[in-house]
Amino acid sequence: MASAAHHAPLSAGERATTQERRQFWLMLLFTIVMLGIGIGLRDPWPSDEPRFTLAAKQMVESGDWMFPHRGMELYADKPPMLMWLEAASFEIVRNWRIAFMLPSFLSALGTLLLVYDLGRRLWNRKVGVYAAMAALMCIQFVFQAKRAQIDPLVVFWITAANWGLLRHLLCGPNWRMYWFGCFCAGLGVITKGVGFLALFMLLPYAWAARQKWNGIAVMGASAWWRWLLGLPATLAAIGVWLVPMLLAARMHSDNPAYAAYVNNILFHQTAGRYAHAWQHVHSAFYYLPILLYNWLPLSLTFPGSFVRWWQGLKAKDARILLPLAWSLLVLLFFSASKGKRDVYILPMLPMVALITAPYLETMLSTRWLRALGALFLIATGGCMLGLGFYALHAHPAFTTRLAYERGFDGPADSLWWMCVAIGASQWLALAIFRWRRMHYAIVGGMLALWMVWGLWGYPLLNDSSSASELMANVRKHLGPHDEIGLIDWKEQNLLMLDRPAVDFGFSTPTSQQFVHAVQWQAAAPATRWLFIQEPSMGPCVDRSKGINIGHANRRDWWLFKADAVISGCVPKNSDEATETEDGSP
Structure with missing residues (x-):
């Protein structure tokens, strides 16, 4: 061109x-x-x-x-x-x-x-x-x-x-x-x-x-008022x-x-x-890479x-x-x-x-761009294949840690086979279209990447990433007439609970939430539960009388009734409730 x-x-007509x-x-x-x-x-x-x-x-x-x-x-x-x-x-x-x-x-x-x-x-x-x-x-x-x-x-x-x-x-x-x-x-x-x-x-x-x-x-000088x-x-x-x-x-x-x-x-x-940023602080050259x-x-x-x-x-x-x-x-x-x-x-x-x-x-049509395209597919495909096969055969510690942090309890090998599928699709696209149609190989490789991610990755990771599995476990412990209150919660907890709940604020200090929640629970101790993340309980909840619901979004979550509350105890405010530490997948 x-x-x-x-x-x-292009002419209008x-x-x-x-x-x-x-x-x-x-x-x-x-x-x-x-x-x-x-x-x-x-x-x-x-x-x-x-x-x-x-x-x-x-x-x-x-x-x-x-x-x-x-x-x-x-x-x-x-x-x-x-x-x-x-x-x-x-x-x-x-x-x-x-x-x-x-x-x-x-x-x-x-x-x-x-x-x-x-x-x-x-x-x-x-x-x-x-x-x-x-x-x-x-x-x-x-x-x-x-x-x-x-x-x-x-x-x-x-x-x-x-x-x-x-x-x-x-x-x-x-x-x-x-x-x-x-x-x-x-x-x-x-x-x-x-x-x-x-x-x-x-x-x-x-x-x-x-x-x-x-x-x-x-435009002409007479058009100044139109600009305004x-x-x-x-x-x-x-x-x-x-x-x-x-x-x-x-x-x-x-x-x-x-x-x-x-x-x-x-x-x-x-x-x-903009003027006084308090999050995501980086150097002036951050955007170049x-x-x-x-x-x-x-x-x-x-x-x-x-x-x-x-x-x-x-x-x-x-x-x-x-x-x-x-x-x-x-x-x-x-x-x-x-x-x-x-x-x-x-x-x-x-x-x-x-x-x-x-x-x-x-x-x-140039050799240099075709070469860069081939290197891109070889590198991305090779990284995905290498990561997938290494995790499948060596079972390194980071794979177990990653699955725990994400609350993923499905077949762990599926994650790594997904990486293998993505890598193989990149190399397959390169093999099919080859040198002269490198742009088609790029398009095919990108389509395969998003197909694997959307059709395989979404269903595989959804239960743990969305907290839907965690909140389903919560619902199993609630009777038809039970009520639930949330302390130091995250948005996915209330969203995926899919039943009425009481909260005591989101940005409100944890100690205040806990005090108000315990007071609310004491009004009907037989039917009211409290849901909370583990660090926010401090020494104020008897773990032996509570229920560990599970691990999701890098946090352990608990459910307890009034008999588990240590009378007169108020936990310290949580330092974790920041907008950027929300357990993103």
């Missing part, structure tokens, strides 16, 4: 050929299969998934969709957008195993369709297919798309905002698309707070327009949630919990978290892409400048904060895939 600067944008339509529908079908494998085969897994699903479930059960709850407490760490969508999905499908994954699935699918459309409009339909497939082949993108977290949704809103802005800035003028992009940026703000990053696209545009770069849409309407469009989207939330909180002015909720979600969890390893196999194209991007910039191709400069601005923004997580830079991926796509056909 020639330089991107030589690709004329140009019809797709039969081959182009076939390529699109095959790409769409492959994408749906890749992203959808495993949906319905597992429950929410820690750390974040049970938290959001529990809040969504409580919305459905209580009818209060404005303020998310985690048990009896308001949950103010994140805006409720994802929880709304999970709850709405449940109202449609009536199955939580499916509903909790639908927002991520649809967000990832929507992101790829938007990237395809940008590639189609800025270059041609083949580039659009390459752009979508380049993003889909990224390990981090699919990994996050298969998790019920906020990140796939915020990536969708930021990509939708970029789609509207680029249609205006490069394919325009199209003021409706500009306002739409600003509105989507606002929706991104009420999803995770960082949706405004899409508006950074206006900075390289302003510079390119001043320098008269090729492909820049000329982008701000109310953004604020209108934010107001969809913010205004009703503030009004509802004011109605609860007699309850200080609602004032604390407003302060936490508007200031502490946004600007406070993320770009190389988490973005495999897309990152294999970087050596060739950098050279071609530079050529596009020298040719003053604004189609390369705007997405590339925007991605660098996002990278700098997140690098400037001490708090860093690998998923923060995921919104860059669709734009990087977009500007890689025009050169992919040329690069895929």
Whole structure:
């Protein structure tokens, strides 16, 4: 494929050929299969998934969709957008195993369709297919798309905002698309707070327009007032949630919990978290290995892409400048904060895939990229095969320890045979497609990886990772008229208990929870049980009179009645109840 600067944008009325339509529908079908494998085969897994699903479930059960709850407490760490969508999905499908994954699935699918459309409009339909497939082949993108977290949704809103802005800035003028992009940026703000990053696209545009770069849409000086309407469009989207939330909180002015909720979600969890990060503190160069390893196999194209991007910039191709400069601005923004997580830079991926796509056909025919692709499959397949066979035959201590920490009591060999299957599939794909069709080998290897993980890994690990087996054991000890209270619990405990329960706060100090729980239990000692993790009992519970329910999510859990309580004893506060130590699988 020639330089991107030589690709004329697609004409508005140009019809797709039969081959182009076939390529699109095959790409769409492959994408749906890749992203959808495993949906319905597992429950929410820690750390974040049970938290959001529990809040969504409580919305459905209580009818209060404005303020998310985690048990009896308001949950103010994140805006409720994802929880709304999970709850709405449940109202449609009536199955939580499916509903909790639908927002991520649809967000990832929507992101790829938007990237395809940008590639189609800025270059041609083949580039659009390459752009979508380049993003889909990224390990981090699919990994996050298969998790019920906020990140796939915020990536969708930021990509939708970029789609509207680029249609205006490069394919325009199209003021409706500009306002739409600003509105989507606002929706991104009420999803995770960082949706405004899409508006950074206006900075390289302003510079390119001043320098008269090729492909820049000329707006005219009289359009200044139209630019200003982008701000109310953004604020209108934010107001969809913010205004009703503030009004509802004011109605609860007699309850200080609602004032604390407003302060936490508007200031502490946004600007406070960015400026004075208290978790995930890393160096300024933290994201460089993320770009190389988490973005495999897309990152294999970087050596060739950098050279071609530079050529596009020298040719003053604004189609390369705007997405590339925007991605660098996002990278700098997140690098400037001490708090860093690998998923923060995921919104860059669709734009990087977009500007890689025009050169992919040329690069895929080069020996160096084929060699890197072969090395990638050989290395990943070899590591999986080596790990699997070593664990199967040597039975090292770490395998027993890993199974115990995860509460996995199924056939241990199944875990390692799964690794063998993944490794073998990588090498099989390489053997089938060989050197000349290395890109097909990569696609086949990635599909096999996610098929094994979704169809084998999900059912195998679900009982221990989701705590469903643990909470099933709890239910076995409860009579039809028994009640249960939770102390120092985790979201998956209440979610998977699947029966009414009483909690005494989530972030409330453990000692206070214990005192209130014991008082509650004493009111009906014959029928009331308390559920607690082992360290939080301290010396205040007679273990000989309690029941060790089992080990799950790196914790031992107990169930006891009032006769096991040591009178007058109050345990020390637990130091374990942090957001990042939640026993993620």
